[in-house]
Amino acid sequence: MSLDAGAEETAYRRPLNRDRVLRAAVELADGEGVGALTMRRLAQSLGVEAMSLYHHVANKEALLDGVIEVVMDEVNAAVANPEEPAAPDDWRAGMRVRVLAARAVMLRHRWAPGVLETRTAISPQVIAYFDGSLGIMIRGGFSYDLAHHAMHALGSRALGFMQELFEPDDPTAADAQAEEMMPQIVESFPYVAGMMAAAAHGTDGQLGWCDDQFEFEFGLDVILDGLERRRIARADSPEAPAPSVDDS
Amino acid sequence: MSLDAGAEETAYRRPLNRDRVLRAAVELADGEGVGALTMRRLAQSLGVEAMSLYHHVANKEALLDGVIEVVMDEVNAAVANPEEPAAPDDWRAGMRVRVLAARAVMLRHRWAPGVLETRTAISPQVIAYFDGSLGIMIRGGFSYDLAHHAMHALGSRALGFMQELFEPDDPTAADAQAEEMMPQIVESFPYVAGMMAAAAHGTDGQLGWCDDQFEFEFGLDVILDGLERRRIARADSPEAPAPSVDDS
């Protein structure tokens, strides 16, 4: 009602900056999904016009680069102090806790992997993360060449996620679809039918039997084992410590 | 000029159907990228109005489901007759040729993996592909349980692709970016710097040293090896043939 009323909406408001924009963007994506992360809706959540955002990020792509920066900062903080640190020469245990710590962050921002995979430029935060992973392997007796291949072999798993094919957004709808397809599966796809029958023991018999965390760790261990065999086979790092091949 | 002139544009034109729509969509994505695959532009390429498409596909999502069907038909045709068939009990060789055949198709449709990963429902074509993969493993001595885990461990690699983090659309721009970051990398990220230095031998010293095909096969073999060890370790399939552990 007074002159101050209008001022409260502008002068009293904290000024916008890149950091506030990015934090609001992460919050919006966490709360309402990446689909809701539009310039207009983000501006709205900040009580500002869409065009104001362009003073702090160059465009939508730069905004997405920025939210990945925020998430990767979180990942790097999480892996800096693992709950159970591994022995310095036990590269497998070191990689395992590192990857699973990164995974925990990604599970808090389930939209992040999808955005990360659309990034076209590599950020310092991601390089920092990779540097830590490489360090674990090099100190564990890898050649730089093998460590390089190892990072490719791990792929996005190195960052704690795996793009699952056909991740149903509605599990019950997916179950219904599986139910509907069952006759065709039994008739035409014997191995899939057999696998589903075998997997149904102890579960409710529906398709949604996969334990994502178990499958992630299984795949991770398969790769780490395969890499360990190659590390030993090559032995192109003379000062490498004696390998400890006990499965954890 | 005559009455027939107008007729040529409508009556003489082959009628639209789902198949023609999907084929045109694949062609458009191949030629101009998925970004160009909009209802309006697809209609234009068919000489028709955008709204006409809705008589043959329910909506954009159904269109994307459809183009994946087309691509997966191609994959299934490619893996049906591999160039060098493996011995029936050599599951590793069988999976290897299968995956690499699928990969050849994906390389012809580089946009397909990205679309595939956004699908929410699983199609019969994909089930058919997985059934073939499972068959190779089951006949090779896998339990259904292990075969299930194996498919998860392979992930999208089972279909011949791997979502690389930071796939530069413009390699020379990526090199320029790497060049620019080099001082910071050398100062702050010793292992990345070491890896780049080691990798620069024999190459032009730029970042773009990765041989995608080599890295794909390396990662694939790492996983297949790790799976073979688990197949032997479990040995929960009594009639399993004697394992052949020679590295190919």
Place this chain on the structure above:
DNA sequence: ACCTGAACACCGTTCAAGT
């Protein structure tokens, strides 16, 4: 320096209307 309103060139999609 920072923010705004109107406008532009795109999307996917609905609806009533044509043949």
Place this chain on the structure above:
DNA sequence: ACCTGAACACCGTTCAAGT
């Protein structure tokens, strides 16, 4: 049964204008 035109509710972004 199949196709169309106009319209609606969204996008990201440009530009000239405000303070």
